[in-house]
Structures are given as C-alpha cells and as structure tokens.
Amino acid sequence: MCGIVGLFLKDKSLEPKLGEMLSEMLDVMCGRGPDSAGFAVYGAGEKGKVKLTLRAVEGYDFKALEKVVGNGASIVERSTHAVLTVDAAKEAEARAALATVEGVSVVGAGERMELYKEVGLPIDVARRFKLEQMSGTHGIGHTRMATESAVTTNGAHPFSTGTDQCLVHNGSLSNHRGLRRVLERQGFKAETDNDSEIAAAYISQRMKDGRSLGEALEDSLDDLDGFYTFVVGTETGFGVLRDPIACKPAVMAETDQYVAFGSEYRALAGLPGIETAKVWEPEPAKVYFWDRKAA
Amino acid sequence: MNASTQSHAFDLSSSTVRELNSALHALKEGSNASLWRVTNPRGLHAIAAGVDAPVTVEVDGPVGYYCGGMNKHATIHIRGSAGVGVAQNMMSGFVHIEGDASQAAGATAHGGTLLIEGNAAARCGISMKGVDIIVKGSIGHMSAFMAQAGTLTVFGDAGEALGDSIYEARLYVRGSVKSLGSDCVEKEMRDEHKAQLFERFKTAGVDGQIDPGEFKRYGSARNLYHFHVDNAGAY
Incomplete structure (x- = not known):
C-alpha cells in the first residue's frame, strides 16, 4: 500500500x-x-557548503568523523543519522575520507536537503x-x-x-x-x-x-x-x-x-x-x- | 422534518467511527426517522457505511473511503468531498456530496441515488447494477466499466474509455467524451430518455434550467454479449 x-x-x-x-x-x-x-x-543551507546526510548503526560516534574528514567539517547528530557540513569544494575529499570509515554510508547530499529513514x-x-x-x-x-x-x-x-x-x-x-x-x-x-x-x-x-x-x-x-x-x-x-x-x-x-x-x-x-x-x-x-x- | 424527529449529534474528534456506525446499525427499518449530525469527519474512512434504516445523516466536512457504502434506505449528506468508493454497493437511499468524489464512486451499487455536486474521478459507477448516479461536474477514465443497469448522468465531460464492456446501463453525458470503451456506442435520444433525464434534473434541482437535448446517450452495442462466429477459427 x-x-x-x-x-x-x-x-x-x-x-x-x-x-x-x-x-x-x-x-x-x-x-x-x-x-x-x-x-x-x-x-x-549556506552557499558554498554541502550537507552530507550520513547513516550508521545505533550509538555510532559521528562526532569523531569531524576529525576524519577535516577541512573544517561540522557534524550534527540525529540518532542513526548525522548531517556533515563541509565546503562544497571539498565534497569529493570528504566522500573519499568517509569511504575509508567502515559502517558509515552517505545517503543524501545537497546544499539544503537532509534525508532520514529507518525501519x-x-x-x-x-x-x-x-x-x-x-x-x-x-x-x-x-x-x-x-x-x-x-x-x-x-x-x-x-x-x-x-x-x-x-x-x-x-x-x-x-x-x-x-x-x-x-x-x-x-x-x-x-x-x-x-x-x-x-x-x-x-x-x-x-x-x-x-x-x-x-x-x-x-x-x-x-x-x-x-x-x-x-x-x-x-x-x-x-x-x-x-x-x-x-x-x-x-x-x-x-x-x-x-x-x-x-x-x-x-x-x-x-x-x-x-x-x-x-x-x-x-x-x-x-x-x-x-x-x-x-x- | 416533523416534530417527532429525533436529532443526534456525533463528534468524531471525541468519538470513533465504530461507535457512530454501531449506533446507526442498531437502528431498524421501522425506527423513528431521526437526524444524525456528524462533525469533524477529517477524511476518516467508512463513515455511515452499512446503514439499514430510513434516517438522515449529515456529515459536516470531507470524508474518506467508503462513506455510505452498502447504504439501504438512509439519506446521507456530505458537506465536503468524498474519498474512494463513496456509496459503494448502495442498495437504496440517497447519498449527496457537496464537493468532489474520488475514484469508484457508486461502484457496484444496486439502487438508490448518488448525487455529486462536483467532479468524480476515475471508475465512477464501475459495475453499477441499478443505481442512478448524477455528477454535476466531470468524470474520470474507465467510468461505467461493465455497467449492468441504472443511469449515469454527467453534466460535464467524461474521460477515456467510457462504458467499456457495458451491459444495459444508460449513460447520459452533456459535455465531451474523450473516448468510448469497447462495445460502448452513442445511441439515439428518444422521448423516453429525455423524460428519464428530466427526472434526474429534478433530483439535481436543475429542472427547467437545462435542455435534455444537450445530452447524448451512450450504451451497449451488444456485440460482446454472444460468441461471434467469425472467431471460431481461433479455437
């Protein structure tokens, strides 16, 4: 339905x-x-910045990813999701850094869009x-x-x-x-x-x-x-x-x-x-x- | 309404549809005519479905699916729009919608009258079996699909495939018909049909305002009734 x-x-x-x-x-x-x-x-949203919506398992320490990504990235956590904001020019770098982290996936990206879903x-x-x-x-x-x-x-x-x-x-x-x-x-x-x-x-x-x-x-x-x-x-x-x-x-x-x-x-x-x-x-x-x- | 009419108020923000319907179902055919005023319907489903008594139900706002479904004897008035399947399988009585109706309005209904002031969406009167449906606006595609008996009167336009595989229902359309379904054809409008239309105008409160001659009649070509010998080679 x-x-x-x-x-x-x-x-x-x-x-x-x-x-x-x-x-x-x-x-x-x-x-x-x-x-x-x-x-x-x-x-x-902020011109020149991109928001990446991330997803991981319950209790995941998203804050630690600020350091992993670097480049002044900031994270706002919401349960199993988090929104990472970084300079749009550094998006590819940020994605590459996140790809090395096990158990974290990028589920959405945009200047303004945030995306959340769960069972x-x-x-x-x-x-x-x-x-x-x-x-x-x-x-x-x-x-x-x-x-x-x-x-x-x-x-x-x-x-x-x-x-x-x-x-x-x-x-x-x-x-x-x-x-x-x-x-x-x-x-x-x-x-x-x-x-x-x-x-x-x-x-x-x-x-x-x-x-x-x-x-x-x-x-x-x-x-x-x-x-x-x-x-x-x-x-x-x-x-x-x-x-x-x-x-x-x-x-x-x-x-x-x-x-x-x-x-x-x-x-x-x-x-x-x-x-x-x-x-x-x-x-x-x-x-x-x-x-x-x-x- | 005579002086002995009992009036009941039902607020669906504080009571459930189940409570309303249980109270309505407890009424029997011989019970005193009564008026039921239903407030805060908020698009809830199955409001006043399965009523089997000559009562009047006034619903003050938009309703969800199957409002007035299986209705017998009751007059149901909706001050708003109706969701899918309004008056579905109605047996008798009168269902009146001030707004639009969604898909499958009056589907499979055997009798009674369904009056829609606005538009009806797709599949209006699908498999209708004797109901009189009057739509003051337009109707969507596949309306009167496999319609068996009754009348469908449309003041506006009809969508694609009107009356596909129709049996003996009569379809009256004033506006354009996007396309006719299989075995549905335009038919001559004789005096008996004009008289029938005039009766529908009376129900809709527009008698004397519209000329029945503005309508066209559609019905079955009856080519699907029997096996056609030309198809024998297929077996």
Missing part, C-alpha cells in the same frame, strides 16, 4: 513549523505503511529524528508497506540519486530491471534492488541531461511502466505525478500559504486553513510542479 506526503510552503512564516506539520501528516499515514518510514527536509512505525521514526523540530521550505515523506524488496532501512524512502534531489513512490514499476541496466551503462550505481530507486535515478539522469524537473516527470510517462504516484523534491522545486491509470490514491490541497500532498485526505486534515483550501485529486498522467524561483 504505502503512504506518501509532501508539503511545499509559500508563506515564510510557516517555515519553522514545516517539520511539525510533516510529522503529523506522516503519523496519520502510519496505517498505510507501518514497516518503515523516511522523509527529506529542505532546511537552511519502524512511522511516528516513531519521525520522533527519533526529531522531525517536529525541523524547519524548512519544503519536505516529502513516506510510510512503507514493502512489496518489491525487503523491509530494510535501505529499502525505505525517500531515495536520493542527485544533489538536493529526492523521490518518494507509491506503487510498483514493472520495467525497472531493464531501466536499471540502461542507467548502469550511463554510470549509475544502484544501492538497492528497489524499483523506486530506479525511478529516482531515472529522473536524476534526465535532469543531468538538461531537463527541468517538470520535463523529467513528463519523460517518465513515456519510459516508466507500472503503477506510480511520485512526489519529488529538488532544491527549489516540488513535483507530483500519477501514472496514466491512476492506480494509487492522491489528494492535493493548496492555499496562499502552502501546497500539500497526501495519499489520503486524512493526512491533510490537520493543516492550517484546510477548511477553505482548494482540495483536488491530481489527474492521471498530468505533471504538477511548483518552483520557489518561479514563485
């Missing part, structure tokens, strides 16, 4: 509450996906990373009921396959094996057997080829086969796409303050001003896309 949520803020005054709102939305979607959960938040009941996952305290401009989240691959942290969503890019998926793709081979020939290294990771990588590749997020989603309609509702985030953008037969549910709401996505209306019921929001079901095979730059 799976549940997905997304929130894109238009009103700056709501930014300190992004995490709190997203956390509540994830909580309501526990019933659609109690296996595992994850979320990505686009928070504060467990979604509300517990949100709490362990203190999502409710996070602020940001937009974020996406996922509650998983696994179908295509095992219940592992790696198999949880979101998937990030490009800088400041992430994707959550409800559905299952039927041509991901073939697409995986095509992407691998183009240099993509898959971390999992998950079909959703391939969807993320496909969109990243299209954007690398010069397509905008909206255009990359248009391309997906031709190249991806199967069931999907995607919610995708980039540094400034937020996109939604459903497959042409609209197999998986989706509801959206928009006010002057935000654009919100939920697998079901229940997830949106607690949002401010929802009573008077424009609420609609996104149409099949139609790309919906918002960009902060354009706004």
